[in-house]
Amino acid sequence: MRDQLLASVALATLSASSAFAAAPAPVFSWTGCYVGLHAGADWGQSTWSNYGSATMDTSGAIGGAQAGCNYQVQNFVLGVEGEIWGSGLTGSAAFSDAATLKTTSDFGGDLAARFGYAIDRALIFGKVGVAAADYHYTDAYTDTEGVGSFDAQGHATHTGLLLGLGLEYAIDAHWSFKGEYDYINYASKNVSFYDGGFFGSAKIHDTENIVKVGANYRF
Numbered sequence: 001m002r003d004q005l006l007a008s009v010a011l012a013t014l015s016a017s018s019a020f021a022a023a024p025a026p027v028f029s030w031t032g033c034y035v036g037l038h039a040g041a042d043w044g045q046s047t048w049s050n051y052g053s054a055t056m057d058t059s060g061a062i063g064g065a066q067a068g069c070n071y072q073v074q075n076f077v078l079g080v081e082g083e084i085w086g087s088g089l090t091g092s093a094a095f096s097d098a099a100t101l102k103t104t105s106d107f108g109g110d111l112a113a114r115f116g117y118a119i120d121r122a123l124i125f126g127k128v129g130v131a132a133a134d135y136h137y138t139d140a141y142t143d144t145e146g147v148g149s150f151d152a153q154g155h156a157t158h159t160g161l162l163l164g165l166g167l168e169y170a171i172d173a174h175w176s177f178k179g180e181y182d183y184i185n186y187a188s189k190n191v192s193f194y195d196g197g198f199f200g201s202a203k204i205h206d207t208e209n210i211v212k213v214g215a216n217y218r219f
Helices: 002-022
Strands: 032-049 054-073 076-094 099-119 122-141 150-170 175-186 189-194 198-218
Touching: 032 076, 032 175, 054 099, 054 198, 076 122, 099 150, 099 198, 122 175, 122 189, 122 198, 150 198
Parallel strands: none
Antiparallel strands: 032 054, 032 198, 054 076, 076 099, 099 122, 122 150, 150 175, 150 189, 175 198, 189 198
């Protein structure tokens, strides 16, 4: 009797072990919300027309934070993400021998939808959304012909379309790292310039390219 009981226990243990070994390994899920930080490089073009016509290259560094949520269905991941960043974007161009035009941006942000395809812990994603950025403009003229020097300043908050592409990889249940490229095309805007009083206006169009790396912590 004892031998039969031991044989039954051994058989049950062997069956359970076989069933456990045959069970599929748990699949990583991207469903959940997260916060994170990012840093990278920013470059683009600033085109002035109507007043002080010129096109200049802009470049600088960025650093900021992001937050968002994902929902995974099979291998497909849908999500929404918001970002803010500080920027050192700047560029200048000579308008004449005496005048210099300058474009700078100090901060920006975006709100975008993300569409991804997950291969276990790797997530390939695209994103589309709306971006906004704070821009400052300067037209500086040094008097060489007796007409008087001036330093006219303009300011605008631009909004535009953001398109992005990236790759994110999860190292465990909470932490992941990403690399991403974003292109932003801001709508043209008429910017007023002042130098003590109203000075003039220019139609200005800005674009940005952002390459960044970041880390996310998922809840």
